Amino acid sequence: MSITTDTTNYLSNLLIPSAYKFATQKHGSFIEGTKHSINETSIDIIDPSTGRVITQVSETDEETVDRAVLSAKRAFDESWGHMAASQREASLHRLADLIEENAAELAQYDALEGGKPVSQVETVDLPLAIEQFRYYAGWPTKLRGDTVPAASASTAHVFTHKKPRGVVAAITPWNFPLCQAAIKIAPALAAGNTVVLKPSELTSLSSLRLAELAMEAGLPAGTLNVVTGTGANTGHHLVSHPAVNMISFTGSEKVGRHIAGQAGQDLKPVALELGGKNPNIILPDADIAKAAQYAATTAYFYSGQVCFSGSRLMVDRSVLDEVLEAIQTHAEDLVLGHGLDRSTTMGPLSSDTHRNKVEGYLEEVTINGGEIAFGGLRPEKGNSDGFFLQPTAIVGPPDITPAVEEEIFGPVLIVQPFDDIEEVITRANKGKYGLSAGLWTNDVRNAHRISQRLEAGTVWVNTYSDWHATAPFGGFKNSGMGGKDNGAEGIEKFLDTQTIWMSLE
The missing domain is CATH 3.40.605.10 (Aldehyde Dehydrogenase; Chain A, domain 1)
Structure with a gap:
């Protein structure tokens, strides 16, 4: 492919002059x-x-x-x-x-x-x-x-x-x-x-x-x-x-x-x-409106192309319908568009190849028992040349399906109901990844007991995606090795410790 005059013209209307000059070189x-x-x-x-x-x-x-x-x-x-x-x-x-x-x-x-x-x-x-x-x-x-x-x-x-x-x-x-x-x-x-x-x-x-x-x-x-x-x-x-x-x-x-x-x-x-396939657990005593809002935000932020995205939502069956309805409302309010358009709240996937891969997961998961609650399609009009995909939720796929076990890295939220706390802890820890997890509850005892039992490098309780340079971040199991990012641990991994003996005799 080549850089055309048409391309540089459209960029001149989107970029500030310094960015335009650098980006088109x-x-x-x-x-x-x-x-x-x-x-x-x-x-x-x-x-x-x-x-x-x-x-x-x-x-x-x-x-x-x-x-x-x-x-x-x-x-x-x-x-x-x-x-x-x-x-x-x-x-x-x-x-x-x-x-x-x-x-x-x-x-x-x-x-x-x-x-x-x-x-x-x-x-x-x-x-x-x-x-x-x-x-x-x-x-x-x-x-x-x-x-x-x-x-x-x-x-x-x-x-x-x-x-x-x-x-x-x-x-x-x-x-x-x-x-x-x-x-x-x-x-x-x-x-x-x-x-x-x-x-x-x-x-x-x-x-x-x-x-x-x-x-x-x-x-x-x-x-x-x-x-x-x-x-x-x-x-x-x-x-x-x-x-x-x-x-x-x-x-x-x-x-x-x-x-x-x-x-x-x-x-x-x-x-x-x-990578990560991160469980985000909502107990029935949680602030449901807040939990659903965060669940939708983390699932669709940057079109789900985030390693710590809460892409596997595990919801107590008694509040499943309420949570799903709130997430769908959030998804329908998202504005798909160009990354440089300030009205855009969700952009495209990174490439056409990656979008095809994400769509492959959607096809597979419906064959294996999941149900698409909403989304799952390319936009019908507008954005036709970009690599867009609607925000999507899939309800009920079995734990053993690839869409549940693997990192999709797209705007696809897997929603799974559960009936028992011990059940959800076991299922949340079953996968090969251990990057992050979320937990929503107003019971301080459950907050402490469950968060410490989750096999994840970071656990957010009644929040999600919080990040600071002082707080170590990194995963367990197949989500990483060799040290954490951030904090003292973030610099220690770039250092060697040398021991020096000085004889006093």
Whole structure:
């Protein structure tokens, strides 16, 4: 496909001038503080709201990945890795300021490439990204080791020292491009590492712009490099590079297993944040109106393309009809449209291929006993060229069906009635994932007892999707390994502990 005059004309009416200029350029990788020319092998960036080509980015080859990694290694060895902690803090604070100053531009890139409503990017993604840099900017001067009591204090002084790992390969998904980049980059840089970032080939613009802002903030050239391209090519070269000291990946379980296998062969530390099929449980004593509102919001936010979406709603049978009616009312009020249209409250799916996959789950689940309560279709009129799908609810599918067990990653809410608390706890814990869960009850005893028995890294009680840079986030079971995001745990995974023995004899 090619970029046409018609495409650039329609974008000029949607984007602010700075965003329009950047978005319609062809982009190569960003290495050593410099933007490279696009490779002969390039990837079309598609606007999922229209199906049109926005621009192109490089499919970064092995030689260019090598330059990026070696650039990061030089920056680690010669500057950033040995910079005074107070200087790293100041640089990260300046970068947070620049993200905030350029928030309107950055929000438009994620809304354009991902289809997420720009109002949601501005109120959710951008504040979270800025918060990550501000929070971790405070950490460099707080990192310290311990004095360890030795067998005999008169013969040895033993202490520990926290050391950065070196070059970190950070691989981010398409659904939260800037936010996920910040979640990885901010703690990695605060710990003294340098980073080579590979964003999704579907959503690369905000990451490339972030690298430019990092140079403007005064980070040494090579501290943050960005290589664009597919996982099979660019990602593979990055993960297997011998000078990469650690891998941090967020994405699908399938790709996470592959990366973990490669990391295991090379004996590299790896941190994985993978998928989830998250139970959201409503007991009959809950505030039903509030629970239903949150259930609908988390199911259809960003068209359900969120790893911690409450995509499996488990409702006490006595309040099932009331909950379902409220969710359908919310779904019918959603406005499907272009991500850059401020009237839009739900955008498209990420690609036509992904929409076809989601529709495959809908077909399967009805065959296996589920009933579509509402939705399930492409919009009949309007949005015909975008990758849209109506918000959908499916009631009653058996636990063993793929739509219940697997992450659909679309605007599809699985609704399952239950009759007993012990039953619902057992069923909620039965799956292979353990990323997050929700619980709605006004009984404080049940709130404590049930939440602690749920096999999930995060449990929200009488709320859902709350998030802060201070609160650890990460899953159990097949939802992740290698450490949590956020908080002290979010930076600890980017550090090694060195023990030093000083003889006093």
